[in-house]
Amino acid sequence: MTAIDDAEETVGPTARLPLSAAMRIGSQAEHRDAEGSSFMSELLAGRVDEQGYADYLLRLHAVYSAMESAVRARADDDTVAAVHDPALERLDAIEADLRHWSPGGRRVVDSPAAEAYRARLEHAAHHGRLLVAHHYTRYLGDLSGGQAIGRILDRAFGLGGQGLAFYDFPAIPRPKPYKDAYRARLDALGLPTHQRDEVVVEVRTAFRLNLALFAELGEHLASYVRRDRTPG
Template structure:
């Protein structure tokens, strides 16, 4: 199924959270339907493949959290900034659980490009908000299903899955509702042009995710269906 895109004139009249979701629907769908994600959700990614996935995400979150700390007091970023969302320490804990003592670095041009885009988003905090939304709200939504599937596929009994555990923020649903309310408050202070810049950056973020997944699928021998 292909999701129809809204015209800019339709997006600018929406609350920012809705504009970000609807304006990036095509890119989001394409990322979700990538070969790697299809294999991961289908339980067809090996331990090596999942390790590569975590290792590839690490520089992305390192950049996201570094820029976030720098912008935490900015009036555009402050309404959504929350150190309780940080994932870098969780990724490191999972990597140590999955592959204790191993070198956790990975050569990934796609991850480097993604991290660079996040670093560059510091040039205007609205761009950073787009990356914050794409990663963290995704982690609190579809990411939870991924965690459950990985737990079941590898019979982990909850071990090595800190990445999906957001115990510090409380229940996901109320948190996500408040997050979207805060996005809308941010959007109310932006011009129409700047709101569209945010939406465009969300689209870019999903495209960068597509690049990650394509790289992972190309590197790994995915098991057949």
């Protein structure tokens, strides 16, 4: 089934909301699942080792590489143009972090979940508004909970800010007004209801693809147990 077909799935209570609110509210259940994933919980508790975090970054590398090239290729699409901003791009930051977490390590990953995510992004690349759903799911997340995640990792690993470029947006010093303006641009698109519903459904798809990344990493938690951790 394509995303366009998927949109026939009911969007329920989000039906009359502005696009940005529909995206947020329409994906609340998936967001809670992402927050509660065992890999995320263990990572934020400081119980995942360097290899585990590097494996997470490698998956993000595959995802952002596909998403950022698709966004650049479709930057002239009106819907994509509303959100496209090179200041958001994360690929260089992920590469810098990988040099910290996995010096000399390979940049390819055998990950069915990352491959499925990449394939979905390639599909979305042909439909600007679907690409916007992926753009929102990753970057607004990075500018929201992602900021707290960066601080928690810094403390848990005693990093002194090293290896955390992914969470640092030097050209976006104040995420809150940036996110407000981003949402306002989404709302100003004035998409007809059926297209808006497609976007909301694709946001849910994007969340599920992220959940699948976490589930895959969660299968390796036993091998990621951090042994050099100071108790307490």
